[in-house]
């Protein structure tokens with residue numbers, strides 16, 4: 078039993094930096110590559126887009142990933158959390174989202190970003 082516990086603790090120490098590394102990479106993408114911070118504050122305060130504090134508590138992870146991959150498609154599909162978001166930003170009749178990410182993000186970058194968003 079003791080051996081298992083020791084191994085579990087060692088494993089936690091080995092794996093923990095990876096968990097943090099993802100969020101740290103996501104933070105860098107938020108600032109530089111995606112230029113998210115041009116439009117979003119990480120507090121509850123709105124800028125061009127909504128403040129992102131607590132975002133992972135209101136939006137499902139699956140929705141966040143889809144949104145960062147192709148927000149136009151998510152906007153047009155008009156389902157689930159998108160309906161809530163459109164109401165919140167008062168753009169229920171707009172055909173296109175104002176959320177525009179110029180850099181094409183890889184799946185890895187999107188996962189890192191979402192890990193970072195979970196810390197907000």
Ligand code: HEC
Nearest residue numbers: 111112113116125126127132136162166174175176177178
């Ligand atoms: C040009 C400005 C702009 C940029 C750049 C931008 N966004 Fe947005 N974002 C918006 C706007 C505006 C909305 C609100 C929906 C809409 O009108 O399109 C939004 C919505 C969101 C939402 C949903 C917010 C909520 O309250 O549900 C998330 C999450 C988000 N953006 C994350 C990001 C991330 C991460 C990046 C960087 C990869 C980014 N955005 C880049 C403008 C922007």
